[in-house]
Amino acid sequence: xxxxxxxxxxxxxxxxxxxxxxxxxxxxxxxxxxxxxxxxxxxxxxxxxxxxxxxxxxxxxxxxxxxxxxxxxxxxxxxxxxxxxxxxxxxxxxxxxxxxxxxxxxxxxxxxxxxxxxxxxxx
Amino acid sequence: xxxxxxxxxxxxxxxxxxxxxxxxxxxxxxxxxxxxxxxxxxxxxxxxxxxxxxxxxxxxxxxxxxxxxxxxxxxxxxxxxxxxxxxxxxxxxxxxxxxxxxxxxxxxxxxxxxxxxxxxxxxxxxxxxxxxxxxxxxxxxxxxxxxxxxxxxxxxxxxxxxxxxxxxxxxxxxxxxxxxxxxxxxxxxxxxxxxxxxxxxxxxxxxxxxxxxxxxxxxxxx
Numbered sequence: 001x002x003x004x005x006x007x008x009x010x011x012x013x014x015x016x017x018x019x020x021x022x023x024x025x026x027x028x029x030x031x032x033x034x035x036x037x038x039x040x041x042x043x044x045x046x047x048x049x050x051x052x053x054x055x056x057x058x059x060x061x062x063x064x065x066x067x068x069x070x071x072x073x074x075x076x077x078x079x080x081x082x083x084x085x086x087x088x089x090x091x092x093x094x095x096x097x098x099x100x101x102x103x104x105x106x107x108x109x110x111x112x113x114x115x116x117x118x119x120x121x122x123x
Numbered sequence: 124x125x126x127x128x129x130x131x132x133x134x135x136x137x138x139x140x141x142x143x144x145x146x147x148x149x150x151x152x153x154x155x156x157x158x159x160x161x162x163x164x165x166x167x168x169x170x171x172x173x174x175x176x177x178x179x180x181x182x183x184x185x186x187x188x189x190x191x192x193x194x195x196x197x198x199x200x201x202x203x204x205x206x207x208x209x210x211x212x213x214x215x216x217x218x219x220x221x222x223x224x225x226x227x228x229x230x231x232x233x234x235x236x237x238x239x240x241x242x243x244x245x246x247x248x249x250x251x252x253x254x255x256x257x258x259x260x261x262x263x264x265x266x267x268x269x270x271x272x273x274x275x276x277x278x279x280x281x282x283x284x285x286x287x288x289x290x291x292x293x294x295x296x297x298x299x300x301x302x303x304x305x306x307x308x309x310x311x312x313x314x315x316x317x318x319x320x321x322x323x324x325x326x327x328x329x330x331x332x333x334x335x336x337x338x339x340x341x342x343x344x345x
Contacts, residue, residue, distance in 0.1 A: 019145070084185075085185045107141060
């Protein structure tokens with residue numbers, strides 16, 4: 001079975017490292033790379049075409065602009081946006097339009113989301 | 124580090140569950156650190172922390188809002204000797220200074236690595252302060268501002284000089300004459316002369332420059 005390929009691009013650094021620490025030793029997940037500079041995201045996604053991209057949610061309730069840009073070109077990819085100050089993350093994916101749901105910002109919540117078993121949390 | 128323990132006892136107070144869980148996992152891998160508790164903020168947080176009796180409280184700046192930094196003082200009263208290390212989720216100078224004023228001995232920025240957080244906790248437990256280089260300057264400026272502030276309570280307490288007299292000392296220290304001081308403070312020259320005379324008597328100085336020197340010794344930035 002192929003591994004779930006994840007690109008980790010959220011910030012701040014501490015949260016990114018904690019996400020990496022959470023998913024790094026999961027046998028069914030492969031970390032394809034870590035992006036420290038947001039301006040690199042588009043290029044690295046184009047090169048690696050991951051199943052998942054993890055980014056930061058800078059403004060609550062507002063879909064990061066990069067989601068629209070990327071999901072048009074990579075509709076198979078899903079994006080998980082993490083807000084360091086909140087206990088829920090937003091999960092974006094493309095069907096016909098871009099849809100989203102809130103999942104829990106916990107180790108289990110993130111791993112479940114990556115494995116397609118996300119549990120939606122109420123806002 | 125407490126005498127009874129050979130490991131640093133750490134309590135983690137963080138609102139974000141991912142931050143909490145992942146940090147606990149990282150700390151649990153360290154042989155010299157013992158996690159004695161981890162939770163989000165609740166009204167019973169002080170009691171929970173006191174019951175766990177940690178050496179270090181590691182908390183994020185989102186957990187306790189700025190207006191509630193009294194929490195740090197409260198928890199330090201409940202756990203004497205507790206060292207507080209804050210993870211600054213905002214890199215604003217104000218948040219950092221408020222944390223320091225409230226009693227935090229360590230501050231780690233959100234852009235720190237997980238390893239730097241661990242190092243910060245160890246350093247705080249060893250009695251060291253932890254301050255990111257980019258915020259050290261803010262701290263030094265803050266101290267300088269406080270130092271320069273007139274009135275100085277130290278000068279008032281030890282030399283008995285009033286606020287107005289301390290203002291005069293600063294101006295004398297800059298080399299101004301009585302006439303120039305009078306113009307600057309909107310006083311008559313005679314009033315300034317009287318103030319200077321009173322100051323000399325109060326502090327037992329033989330001349331005005333000696334008053335300046337005495338105030339400098341007491342910490343007034345003249």
